[in-house]
Amino acid sequence: MSPPVKVSKILGARCCLPPAAVKLLARLLRASISLGADRKKKRKRGELTPRNTESVEWKPGMHGTFRHTQTLKLLLLGKIHGFYLEALARLPRDGLRKLHYCSLIKGGYCYGPMDPVSNIIFNTIWYGTAFPMHQDFEFDFQVDMICTRTLMRIECCSLYGIVAFLRARFSSLSEHDALWHLLLANVNLRLAMEMVEQSGFLIGGTDLDAYKKAAVDSWHSDPDALVKFTTLSLDIEPTKLSHMLTQTLNDSTVEHLAMLVSKSSSTKSKEHTLLLNEVSSCSEILNENQKKLIPAIRRKFKADQDFYVRKVNAALNKFSQQKGVDYELHIICGVNPKVTEGSTAFLFKKRFKYEYFHINFLAAPKGSDTATTPRELFFAECTNGDKDEEERPSLCFPVLCSSIDDTRCFCCEHNGIKIVHPFFETYNGRRDDFQEMASGRQDVLIQTIISRYEFEVDGMFTLKEDWIYFDPNMDGKIAQMNPIPDWARKVREWGRIF
Incomplete structure (x- = not known):
């Protein structure tokens, strides 16, 4: 029995591998498999010629870099998915089923001044306050399910937004390097910025410019409004706000946060305000x-x-x-x-x-x-x-x-x-x-x-x-x-x- 077949039989077992099987597997993988012997063998008519595997040489280049970048993206998207599950777990059940489900999948990005989960929650509350759904289109039933694809998309939008933020602050930072530092920082934006600086990249630009680029790249419906939101001085200490968001929230806490956001100056951009004034009914938009x-x-x-x-x-x-x-x-x-x-x-x-x-x-x-x-x-x-x-x-x-x-x-x-x-x-x-x-x-x-x-x-x-x-x-x-x-x-x- 050839070594590849032996390896397949061991790995095809429908149970946990015993120590003896692991040792045998290691010995087979260490053994050199002679490809030349197969080529010297007399082949039967119709038998396929084996590929010349010895002449295939891996050369680093754009394809290799792309594969590594894609791997980093998938790893980060897995981490970000976990953050969204934690955010859903912290939001109150009644509020989530009646209101926050829509705000989260449209504007609940994970980037911002706090940790990813807190950013998701706070951005969700702000989006629902700043851009409430048209009253004629509100759901007449409670939502018990977040559509799978919409949750995956906001996670992807968050990733591209946070990468855009880093690259706007560090102009010489490549996409690959941005993803790598985000992975090291567990998608914490501020920690990632510190690590990028420690790696020798020069910081440039402002937070406002970076947030604007992040909002555009993450498909935010009103990028200027998000930039204004980041400059809000809420009537609450940042440490107290962060502590509130790291706990499991109840409806009264969410209402308190929504009230703080609504008391601040309006964050809608002038362009979006004009658009809302033009849209008096759905008949102007929908066929x-x-x-x-x-x-x-x-x-x-x-x-x-x-x-x-x-x-x-x-x-x-x-x-x-x-x-x-x-x-x-x-x-x-x-x-x-x-x-x-x-x-x-x-x-x-x-x-x-x-x-x-x-x-x-x-x-x-x-x-x-x-x-x-x-x-x-x-x-x-x-x-x-x-x-x-x-x-x-x-x-x-x-x-x-x-x-x-x-x-x-x-x-x-x-x-x-x-x-x-x-x-x-x-x-x-x-x-x-x-x-x-x-x-x-x-x-x-x-x-x-x-x-x-x-x-x-x-x-x-x-x-x-x-x-x-x-x-x-x-x-x-x-x-x-x-x-x-x-x-x-x-x-x-x-x-x-x-």
Whole structure:
């Protein structure tokens, strides 16, 4: 048996590797594999000629630098995702479901004068105060689910904003160097600036110029307003403000912070104020199909949200019975509805039927003091149907926000969706496909998964979910660039919203 085949058999084991197997694996990897012997062998007719691997020489250049930069981006996006999960956990449940969900995905950036989580919360509160949703477009139901793609996009916008800030302050700083220092500083902007200076880069420009560049590069709807907001002198000490934001917030604290922001001078730019004065009704922005699409797609969103909430509550009740503590849902913060049972190699035979979905949500014990009891992040694997729950029982486990990159899932990575998975538990997507890839039985290559994941995660573009959160005060360009010729067909083709 050849060494590569031996390695594949060891790695393909469906259990933890014993010490003897690890030692054998190390010995096989240290052994030199003779490629010349294979070339001297007499080949049969029709047998493929092996590639001349000895002549392939890696040369450093632009491609290598690009790959390293992309790797840094993905690592930072994983960290930033953890910060947003922490911010969602600190915001009060009622306020989050009624108001803050929209402010967070539109203006809750992680850059600012404080730590990333505090910046997310404070920017979310400010955005909701400065740019309240048009009263005709307010939701008539409570939101229990943040759409997965919109959360991923604000995370990506935050990353590009914070990189733009650093490069505006340090003109000779490359994108790669900015990402590297942010990784070392755990995405803390002020700490990253100190590290960049210590590395010998000369500082230049002002904070105002840097915030303006960050706001533009992160797609802020009113960059000038953000610059004005950074110069506000609120009636509260910075240390006290930072301490307030590092705690689990209640509704009264959020209202107090919103009042402090609203008491300050108006932060809207003159251009945006003029635009709001011109927009007296949605008829000036939306065509007839768009007017019908928005309420229809919100009804569909509520129906799909109710499906996930029902499944999560059932899984959470099962977990509560096992632990003896009743838990209450806080918010759903990530869904992948395309999870197969076993390997995806035979997905076409099942007519691309996905039996399960993976989901992250935050929950807390019922009746607990929100000021002292933090919300916990959970992972659940539930069936996509309503009639096969007994055949396919759900899984539910608590997970850590910081473990986003600790475990892998073929289904979630292949669909470009960030879900935090449990480290010690078994779930669909953890083993089968990766084992088949290692043994050569899976057609999908690791490069394909990485490329797909990069495209979905590292992406700033308009989403179809934007119609769910549409606000004519802020989203006129979305309506202008997406005319929607047939609203009913758009709804039919949408699929389940997640």
